[in-house]
Amino acid sequence: MVLIKRIFAALITCCASLPLFAGWGDVNMTPGVNALSREIFDLHMTIFWICVVIGALVLGFMVYLIVAFRKKEGDKPAQFDDHPVLEMTWTVLFAVILAVMAIPATFTMIRAYDDAEGDINILITGHQWKWQYEYLEDEVSFFSNLSTDLDQRNNIAPKSDNYLLEVDEPLVIPTNKRIRFLITANDVIHSWWVPDFAVKQDAIPGFINTAWTQVDEEGIFRGQCTELCGQYHGYMPVVVKAVSPEDYELWVNEKKEAKIQQALLTEKLWSTEELYEIGEGVYQTNCVACHQVNGEGLPPVFPALAGSDLVLNDKAKQIEILMEGVQGAAMQSYAEQLSEVDIAAVITYTRKAWGNDASGDGEIVIPKEILDYKNNKL
Amino acid sequence: MSAVIDSHSDDHHHGPAKGITRWLYTTNHKDIGTLYLWFSFLMLFLGGAMAMVIRAELFEPGSQIVSPEFYNQMLTNHGLIMVFGAVMPAFVGLANWIIPMQIGAPDMALPRMNNLSFWILPVAFGILISTFFMEGGGPNFGWTFYAPLSTTYAPPTVTFFIFAVHIMGASSIMGSINIITTILNMRAPGMTFMKMPLFTWTWLITAYLLIAVMPVLAGAVTMMLMDIHFGTSFFNAAGGGDPVLFQHIFWFFGHPEVYIMILPAFGIVSHIIETFSRKPIFGYTSMVYAIASIAILSFIVWAHHMFTVGMPIAGELFFMYTTMLIAIPTGVKVFNWLSTMFKGSISFETPMLFSIAFVALFTIGGLSGLMLAIAPADFQYHDTYFVVAHFHYVLVPGAIFGIIAGVYYWLPKWTGNMYDEVLGKTHFWMSFISVNITFFPMHFVGLAGMPRRIPDYALQFADFNMVISIGAFIFGLTQLLFLFIILKSIFAGKQATSEVWEGAKGLEWTVASPAPYHTFETPPEVK
Numbered sequence: 027m028v029l030i031k032r033i034f035a036a037l038i039t040c041c042a043s044l045p046l047f048a049g050w051g052d053v054n055m056t057p058g059v060n061a062l063s064r065e066i067f068d069l070h071m072t073i074f075w076i077c078v079v080i081g082a083l084v085l086g087f088m089v090y091l092i093v094a095f096r097k098k099e100g101d102k103p104a105q106f107d108d109h110p111v112l113e114m115t116w117t118v119l120f121a122v123i124l125a126v127m128a129i130p131a132t133f134t135m136i137r138a139y140d141d142a143e144g145d146i147n148i149l150i151t152g153h154q155w156k157w158q159y160e161y162l163e164d165e166v167s168f169f170s171n172l173s174t175d176l177d178q179r180n181n182i183a184p185k186s187d188n189y190l191l192e193v194d195e196p197l198v199i200p201t202n203k204r205i206r207f208l209i210t211a212n213d214v215i216h217s218w219w220v221p222d223f224a225v226k227q228d229a230i231p232g233f234i235n236t237a238w239t240q241v242d243e244e245g246i247f248r249g250q251c252t253e254l255c256g257q258y259h260g261y262m263p264v265v266v267k268a269v270s271p272e273d274y275e276l277w278v279n280e281k282k283e284a285k286i287q288q289a290l291l292t293e294k295l296w297s298t299e300e301l302y303e304i305g306e307g308v309y310q311t312n313c314v315a316c317h318q319v320n321g322e323g324l325p326p327v328f329p330a331l332a333g334s335d336l337v338l339n340d341k342a343k344q345i346e347i348l349m350e351g352v353q354g355a356a357m358q359s360y361a362e363q364l365s366e367v368d369i370a371a372v373i374t375y376t377r378k379a380w381g382n383d384a385s386g387d388g389e390i391v392i393p394k395e396i397l398d399y400k401n402n403k404l
Numbered sequence: 405m406s407a408v409i410d411s412h413s414d415d416h417h418h419g420p421a422k423g424i425t426r427w428l429y430t431t432n433h434k435d436i437g438t439l440y441l442w443f444s445f446l447m448l449f450l451g452g453a454m455a456m457v458i459r460a461e462l463f464e465p466g467s468q469i470v471s472p473e474f475y476n477q478m479l480t481n482h483g484l485i486m487v488f489g490a491v492m493p494a495f496v497g498l499a500n501w502i503i504p505m506q507i508g509a510p511d512m513a514l515p516r517m518n519n520l521s522f523w524i525l526p527v528a529f530g531i532l533i534s535t536f537f538m539e540g541g542g543p544n545f546g547w548t549f550y551a552p553l554s555t556t557y558a559p560p561t562v563t564f565f566i567f568a569v570h571i572m573g574a575s576s577i578m579g580s581i582n583i584i585t586t587i588l589n590m591r592a593p594g595m596t597f598m599k600m601p602l603f604t605w606t607w608l609i610t611a612y613l614l615i616a617v618m619p620v621l622a623g624a625v626t627m628m629l630m631d632i633h634f635g636t637s638f639f640n641a642a643g644g645g646d647p648v649l650f651q652h653i654f655w656f657f658g659h660p661e662v663y664i665m666i667l668p669a670f671g672i673v674s675h676i677i678e679t680f681s682r683k684p685i686f687g688y689t690s691m692v693y694a695i696a697s698i699a700i701l702s703f704i705v706w707a708h709h710m711f712t713v714g715m716p717i718a719g720e721l722f723f724m725y726t727t728m729l730i731a732i733p734t735g736v737k738v739f740n741w742l743s744t745m746f747k748g749s750i751s752f753e754t755p756m757l758f759s760i761a762f763v764a765l766f767t768i769g770g771l772s773g774l775m776l777a778i779a780p781a782d783f784q785y786h787d788t789y790f791v792v793a794h795f796h797y798v799l800v801p802g803a804i805f806g807i808i809a810g811v812y813y814w815l816p817k818w819t820g821n822m823y824d825e826v827l828g829k830t831h832f833w834m835s836f837i838s839v840n841i842t843f844f845p846m847h848f849v850g851l852a853g854m855p856r857r858i859p860d861y862a863l864q865f866a867d868f869n870m871v872i873s874i875g876a877f878i879f880g881l882t883q884l885l886f887l888f889i890i891l892k893s894i895f896a897g898k899q900a901t902s903e904v905w906e907g908a909k910g911l912e913w914t915v916a917s918p919a920p921y922h923t924f925e926t927p928p929e930v931k
Contacts, residue, residue, distance in 0.1 A: 032464075033870060052864060053848035055784050070781045077771040084738065084767050091745040092760065095681070096752070104747035107684040112743075113736070120735045124728045127778065132721060134780040139717045154557075179860065181466040189465060191862050214553040215647055217712060217787060221853045226783045228713045230648060231552065232641020235714035252787040252855040254546045256553060257473040260858030324473070326539050327559065356557065 056221050059247065059268075060240055062138060063224035069134050073127055080123075138224070141236040144206030146199065152209075152216030152229035152251065154356060155258035155315060158363070159197050162208075166281045169363050170195050171311050172261045176319070191248040194311065196265035200274035201241050209235045212358065217253035220264055228253055241268040256356075258315050292366045292393040298374065301390060305375025308368045316356060321380040328356065331376050338386025344373055345391065345399055366396040419921055428523070431515030432921060433500045438818070439522050440497030441811070445887070447489030447529065448804075452880050454482040459873040461859055465866050475859035476544040477536070483547025487665065488572045489529055491799070494807045495668040496521075496579045499607045502814060503583060505912035505919065506601045508592025508928045513585035521578035528571035535561035546857060548658070551639035551650040555631045562632065566625045573618040580611035580618075587611075592911070594930035598692070601910050602685065605692055606671030609699045613660045613667075616703075621657040624650065648713050655706035663702045666766075666798060667695060669806025670737060673759045675910070676813050677741050680756035681748030682907035687740040694733035694740075701730050711782045720779045727777035734770055738763060753905070754828030758809035761801055761836050769797030772847065787857075790850025796843045805835075808886065815890065816904045820918030821897030827889045834882040841875030 057067040151158040153169075160167040173194045177183035186192070199205050209218050211229035219226040223239040241247075249264040269277065310319075317323045321332035331337050337344060348369055351359035360369060373391040377383065420426045420435065430436060457478045461468045470478065500518065504511055512518050535542040540559035543549070554562060587608045591600070600608075627650075630636040637643020639650045670691075678685040685691065707715060707723040715723075741763050750756070772794040776785055785791060816822050845868040850856075854865045861869065900917040911930075915923045 033874065052852050052868075055851045056853070066780050066784060069778065070775070070784065073775050073778055073781065077775060081767060081771050084742070085764055087742060088745075088760070088764055091742060092750065092752075095745060095748050095750050097682075097749045101749050103682040103749040105684060106686075106747075108687050108689070109743075113687055113690050113740075116739050117732060117736060120732045124731060127774075128725060128728060131724065131778045131780060135720055135724070136717065138780050138783065139720065179467055185465060185863060187863070189863050190860060214557050215550055219855070221784060224784055226712050226786055230641075230713065232647070233714065249853070250855050250858070254476070254550070254553065254857045256557060257471075257476055257544070259476075260472065260855075260860050 058222045058224050059243055059245065060223060062239070063222060065134055065137065066224045069130055072130065076123065076127065140238060141206070142204075142238075144238055145203040147206045147208060148197070148199075149208045149210070149234075150197075150218055150229065152211035152213075152218065152255070152262075153358060153363075154213050154256050155251075155262040157197075157216075157218070157251075157262065157264060158212075161278070164278050164282075166278060166285075167362070168195055168281070170197065170265065172263055174261075176314070188248065190261065191250070191263045191265070193263055193265045196246070196267040198267050198269060198274060198277050199239075199241065200271040201244055201268050203271065204240050205238060207237045207239070209237060213356070214255045215253050216251050216255045216262070218249075218264060219252045220247050220249035220266055222247040222249075223266075226252060244268050244270060261315075288365045288367065292397045294393075296367075296370075296392050298378070298390050301371040301374040301392070302378055303371075304367065305371035305373070306379075308364065308372040309375050309379075312360070312364070313372065321376065321382075332380035332382060333385065337376050338382055341373075341377075341387075341389055341391060344376075345369075345396065348373065349396075349399060361400070366393040366400070369393075369396045429519070431511070431519055433504050433512045433515070433518065434818075434919065434921065436512075436518050436522050437497045437500030437502075440493045440500060440525075443522070443525060444490050444492075444494035444497060447485050447493070448883070449887075450533075451482050451485035451490055452883065454478045454485070455876060456880050458482060459876040462861070462869050463873045464870065465861055465863055467860065470859075472859045473541065473544060476546075476857070477542045479857055480543045480546050480549075481532070481536075484532065484543070485529070486799075487547060487661070488569075489525075491665045491803050491807070492576065493525060495607075495610070495665075496576075498603075498668065498672070498807070498810050498814070499579075499583055501818065502810075502912060503586060503604050503607060504590070505915065505923055506604050506910055507587060507590060507595055508911045508924045508930065509586060509590035510922060510925045510927075512582050513590055514582045517578050518582050521575045521582065524571050525575050528568045528575065531564050531571070532568040535559075535564050538564070548654060549628075550654070551628060551631070551647050555628050555639055558632070563629065566629050569625045570622055573622045576614050577618050580614040583607055583611040584615075592924070592927040592930050598689065599930060601671075602674040602688070602691060603668065603671030606667040606695055609695050610664050610667045613664050613699055613702065617657040617660045617664075620653060621661075624653045624657065627653075648710070651710050651713060652707065655709045656703075658709065659706040660699070660702040662795070662798075663698055665803045666806075667698070669762065669803050669810075670695065672806050672810040672813070673741065673762050674744075676755045676759040676809055677744050677763075679813075679905050679907045679909070680753060680759075681745045681750050683744060683748040684909075685740070686743035686746075687736070690736055691740055694736045697733040698730060701726060701733075705730065708777060708779075708782075711779050712786050724777055724779040728774065731770070731774050731777075738767055738770075751906075753812075754823070754825065754832055755809045755813035757829065757832040757836075758805045758812065761832070762805045762809060765797055765801035765805070765839070769794055769802055772797065785850065787855055788850040789846045789854045789856055792856050793843050793846035793850055796846070800843065801836075801839050808835075811890070813905075814912070815893055816900035817912060817915075817917050817919055819894050819897070820900055820916075821893045821895075822900050822904075823889050823893040823897060827885065827892070831882060831885045831889060834885070835879060838875045838878035838882060842872055842879055843875075845872050845875075 055067055055070050057064050147162040149160040149162055157170045159170060170193045173192045174190050178185050178189060209227045209229045210233060211231045213231060216229040217226060218229055225237045225239055227235045227237040245268055247266045251259060251262040316328035317331050321330060323330040349359060349361045351357050370391045370393040377386060427439060457470060461470050461475055538561050540561050542561060543565045545554040545558060587604055627638040631638055631640060637645040639645050639647050674685050705723060705727045707719060708727040711720060776782055776794055812823060812828060849865045849868045854861055902916050903913050904917060911928060
């Protein structure tokens with residue numbers, strides 16, 4: 027019954043929203059928040075209305091033909107089969123209409139394609155299934171993960187307003203500054219899209235594409251990955267937060283401060299419980315997609331961690347895998363993505379959880395060990 | 405007419421073989437046409453079942469019935485099976501049945517190869533589908549299988565997929581060689597090129613397209629095979645290759661491919677509109693030139709599928725202009741069909757209903773295609789449901805309605821019985837309404853920002869997705885009615901005359917219904 031009510035509600039909303047223009051935003055492209063996106067929106071609407079007029083004329087003429095020339099008793103169909111002048115006329119007419127469309131499209135295209143350096147340059151790297159943002163001038167770098175929890179996705183908890191369009195850490199940019207994005211990928215092809223900026227650019231491993239934006243107003247803008255990039259393609263949103271240049275400076279300084287604090291934490295003395303607790307959180311954000319909540323993985327592509335001999339008994343190898351990734355497999359290096367504390371914590375977590383502590387050596391990993399690994403490499 | 409009588413009198417000793425060997429060993433164009441058509445029908449239901457899984461998963465936000473991984477396998481195989489298993493073999497089946505009868509030939513030029521080109525198809529699809537039962541599951545990288553998702557990051561079964569694509573390509577190439585050879589060499593005396601029926605014309609051009617691009621696809625999958633197993637780096641930047649190269653090669657195949665799937669439908673619809681308007685086709689010559697121009701243009705527009713890969717601006721503009729040019733010959737065709745109806749005497753049997761719907765809905769698909777051609781706007785449309793709406797409008801009410809129209813049109817010639825007109829019209833109206841409920845709202849969710857190929861979506865897309873799913877379920881169920889109508893006409897129904905339709909013209913309507921096992925053993929004279 028609930029379902030039937032939902033279906034009726036959906037039908038009514040859809041029917042009602044069309045003639046009333048109630049929900050333009052739900053049925054049309056967004057005009058966006060900057061000059062370029064508005065220009066593209068206007069171009070879209072121009073072409074759209076030309077197409078609507080052509081479509082209406084063609085379909086209207088068809089209805090006329092169907093009504094006017096339906097077979098009647100004793101009527102004689104005409105037998106003409108060409109009319110060169112008419113045929114030439116409409117061919118030329120099509121060409122003229124297309125030229126009218128092509129001219130504004132060309133100018134907009136040229137304005138959109140502008141890879142001059144920005145006031146702020148941000149390197150965006152697509153990973154399966156998260157985005158990495160590096161501010162080239164400020165040496166700030168972080169990963170942005172989907173923050174919608176599994177209970178919502180599995181219909182256990184009610185869905186939040188920004189279901190699947192929310193992240194743990196958004197990209198922050200200042201208003202009224204030219205921002206240039208340098209876009210690439212680490213594994214497969216992704217595509218970085220923010221409809222409000224009219225920026226969609228493929229992220230291709232080994233190549234760097236550029237796009238740019240300049241935002242006039244503060245706000246939060248949401249988009250998604252738009253190139254099929256594997257099983258969690260639908261779960262790597264883009265969230266951009268535009269703030270005033272002053273707030274942006276504050277934010278950059280906070281990020282730098284946090285980096286220093288993070289480094290100090292590696293020196294701290296950690297208890298197993300503390301590491302386990304942090305590790306569980308890190309695991310939920312970064313690992314469950316492949317290795318699953320229960321640590322069973324999805325063999326053969328994503329191996330199980332629960333009961334794995336490597337996880338049970340080979341601490342050194344496990345550290346190496348997290349730091350270097352696995353060649354030719356989906357497992358990537360987390361050396362850049364996670365802090366020393368997080369890596370130590372998540373390894374500790376996997377060695378303790380799912381009964382692993384009982385069947386393995388049960389040793390924990392402390393942040394210092396990760397730091398040592400890094401230093402030995404240098 | 406004397407030729408027809410001849411073929412009846414001297415041929416009673418040579419009917420079809422009995423039992424299964426009739427189908428396994430057959431070299432008869434009508435039997436092979438039937439095999440192709442039944443095979444494509446089976447694939448239509450298999451690919452359709454996958455579409456139902458997709459729509460069930462998208463019925464509401466949140467995880468519904470399948471995992472994201474299996475969802476990707478469904479959308480990949482839905483595409484592959486519909487393109488290579490349903491639409492293409494259906495057209496080859498119609499070509500086998502109809503082209504020899506339209507040009508007054510006794511059979512296809514290369515009958516044994518004809519048998520081979522059909523019988524390797526079930527093998528190819530058997531291999532493809534068997535991957536679902538292997539470790540790692542079936543192909544999950546989309547029907548466009550972009551590298552490196554389809555190479556370094558693919559499930560181990562990708563090798564079977566590559567082998568299957570090779571076999572499908574071989575089948576298509578053999579089929580095309582056969583069709584070209586038949587049309588060029590076996591036309592009845594007096595049938596010059598510019599007297600050839602339009603379905604034959606469209607297939608002649610389509611066959612050339614297939615021969616040109618199938619080897620390109622084979623090249624692409626072979627490079628994938630090398631990258632996966634033999635240490636090359638065609639598509640791997642770390643080894644000096646280029647992932648975008650894959651897309652260029654794929655779409656150099658892929659764009660002609662989409663015309664391969666629509667040109668024969670143009671031919672079918674031209675015949676049907678002519679017949680039921682009781683008036684000769686308008687602008688035959690311009691129709692032929694329009695088809696040829698579309699075919700030629702199809703080779704220089706491929707990168708409009710790749711406006712967001714970071715091409716230089718000269719590339720963006722070039723591919724935008726060439727793509728827009730395609731609207732000219734396409735527009736000419738639509739206007740010719742309308743002019744054929746103008747001052748005609750139109751009746752609305754099921755094939756005509758499907759053909760009129762074809763023209764109307766293909767026009768909608770064509771106009772959204774024109775919007776997609778506008779490169780700067782495409783940055784907002786690309787890889788959203790707007791694109792999904794566009795290509796389903798040209799493929800479902802386009803190619804598939806064209807095939808269905810052709811099946812209704814020629815069914816009495818095949819079975820000797822008229823199909824049930826009331827059921828046929830029911831099938832049409834159910835299909836017409838549900839196809840629009842399914843695909844029209846996709847324009848809206850696409851423009852509003854819903855990416856394609858995602859198993860779950862944000863809440864603002866929920867209402868439309870539910871409507872789309874309901875439309876899809878109705879459309880899927882309606883096609884069972886089509887199966888019933890065909891079966892019914894095989895076993896019963898009003899006896900069809902030779903001409904079948906009042907206004908039908910062409911050699912295929914001069915032979916008896918059902919068409920005898922061998923036709924035109926003595927070529928007819930065309931004036």
